Amino acid sequence: MTIDGDGLYLVAGLALLLGAVLPRLLRRYAVSAPIAFLGAGLLLGLAVDRARLSPIAEPELTEHLAELTVIVALMGVGLAIDRPIGLLRWSVTWRLLFIAMPAGVAALTGVGWWLGLAPATALLIAAVLAPTDPVLASDVQVGGPTTGESAEVDEEDEVRFALTSEAGLNDGLAFPLVYLAVFVATKTHSAWEWLGWYVVGKTVIGVAVGLGAGWLLGKMAFSAPAKSFRLADSREPVLALAMTLGVYGLTEVLHGYGFIAVFIAALALRAAERSHEFHSELHNFIGELEHILTWGILLLLGVAITGGLLEPLTLAGAVIGVLLVLVVRPVIAWLSLARTELDRSERWMTAAFGVRGVTSIYYLAAVGVHFATDLPWLWATVGFTVVLSVVVHGVAATPLMRTLDGRRR
Template identity: 30%
Template sequence: MNYLKVALVFALAFGVNLVAPGLLAHISHLGEAEAAIAATLWCLGLFLLFGWACSKVADGTLFPSFTLQLLIGIVLHDALAPLSAQLVLSVVVCTALAAIILKSGGDEIARQDFLKIAFPTLLIATVGYLVTFFIMFPVLMWLGLDSKTAALLAAIIGSTDPAALIPTLKTLAFKPQYKQVSNLSVAESALNDAVGAIFTGAIAAMILGGVNIDNVGALATGLFSGDNLRLLAAQFGFGVIAGVVGWLGMYAFERYKSKSNAAGKLDEPYDFALVLAVPLVTFVLAQMIHGNGFLAAFIAGLLANFNHGTHYFHGLLHSLEVKLESVAKPTIFMMVGPFVALQQLADTALLGLLVSLAFIVLARPVAVFVSLLPTSISRQEKLFLCAVRETGVIPVVLAVVTVAQFPEMTQLMPLTAWVVIWTLTLLPALTPWWAKNLNMIE
């Protein structure tokens, strides 16, 4: 019955997509401003309606709601066509929502818990990312991609994503000695999202600058040149500075909420505006001083960390979580739709499967064991982390931003979509079984 509901949602999406061109043609005959408003609201309505429907019918099936939302977005390719013609709007929406999501990722981990795993987190999020990148780049070229597309795709899919992971981990009762692996999984995903954004930007800048990246040696030489290393250092350093400023804003907000709580004002709904404003303003500040906005948003959330021990924030946090799950994440996943047609997805199906398998079976295990070599992380925990490799929100955002810069790279978005589909569908389903077989849960 559950799968019948999934089929009905897809049938509805196909029907909407069939009638959409006629409707959009009618909208285009309106005045310029009216046509732009109507087309944008049409797309927003589709995101909300089908995002909700996918979340509803995913219960009781093997498919996470995010996988269904991505596929439905592709089915609605023609219906969402106005967004492919408004690249700036798509990039702005994805970037803003991703900044808020990353800030909430920082909130997810208690600061004291993060400090205990800071060293392995830093290693797996940076060294592990680089290992993944330099394994996937030659593999992608061997599979037939040109060097520029291979470099950008390797950079984009190097970021992990906790979208489906966090709900899965919350259902598992880890033995006391293995509880840190849950925090490590979430912390890695939040931190290396920023690393992925920085490196994707660096690769894009190298391509635009005409730097030779035809092989691994040339790519490494360009990536680790003096000028590029200074650029990367600035992105990290100024991103952290902007994140600290964002934290100061959150600290001031916490003081304000503390006084309001003491005065008996527990629920002030307009305070939610500040929860959204902090990551956005922090992101803008980071860009203004040439830092990385995604890293800044994560740092602001991690340092503020007001969700632990301050009960008067629980209402705001619950409200934010609901809006992320019901609006932000579905919008980002369905944003693939305007840029990937169903035929493109079908044409790249085999290649997408091979890329995903190489990513899961080869790159991830090597990255985990190499990057965590200097740490005390146990072999069982490393084996568990090998299977925790979802690709989701931030890679989709990076793909949208990159396609806006390089529209001629037609394989970039469908292959990113395939990696997201396979990793989001397979790995969360396997995680409980894998943890049980490793004897890590109660």
């Protein structure tokens, strides 16, 4: 039996109701809401037309839905971070971004090559799986902005801060590595062009637009000369969505990295007036929207798996996913964090919780057309890795973070 168009409204309503109830029901147990939604998607796949909901059949829909989910999540994590950006304050983040991520991509590319993949395909799967996810990692991230009189007190533990700030930036910083895989496959750009434009130029545009837009919106929100023009006084949290879409769209029009710009803009807006309650209202609105989009992504992923997304998975693809989640990320991140202020257990927890998810889905949907021959295998490998990450990290997050919080208390 399949559900018709009108029946899908019923399914969507039930899914949203489930999404509102599940986080409360599962709060005491070692089962995250993403696991439950993925399971619901597997069941839903038995009742809908699975062929129409496959990411291979609908790459543009998959790309844009994942893209919207990621930029909304990036705005949310940017608004949630209390700590001002700086070389020393963010030293753990810089190590994860500029040591652990490229080293992990190199290691996973080597594994893929050793398993018999073409160089470009090995590099692509490693680059697509490189970014940690700001969407599915909410259980191990900072809870939200601290406002009011306690806004100047740094209460963020290093593990949550490191994982949140890393996820906020590496979504955009993985772009050059994905482009490099495409260029290796298509042989369309020189190494110097890739380095000058795709590594430096587009990154600089993203940072500049993010800083400029965040500064301007901060002035408009908190210190406009006329009180009637101060956005914070309007108490309209939908402005967070307007800011997200506007900053991302402007950066993409200017050919910069929109993911970087959205996160930087959120940090700049946060820095404009840290103690204002409007930050909490913006963050709460964005959080609700992010939850809805996340439920949709996970339901569709479950439907696609029921429809055979994982059928092309080979031993090589399974090995890549298992090694990434259980070995490559934890070991390389742990080594990159040597001689930091993290103690041994905090270091291991930061290294272990490199959640993979929606960002990987976006990247593959965006560039998969250049790898048509290997596309079913690529989707199977990414799908397997995301599911493995959701299950492993979802089960481990609650008890381990409770242990961390107990130690801090």
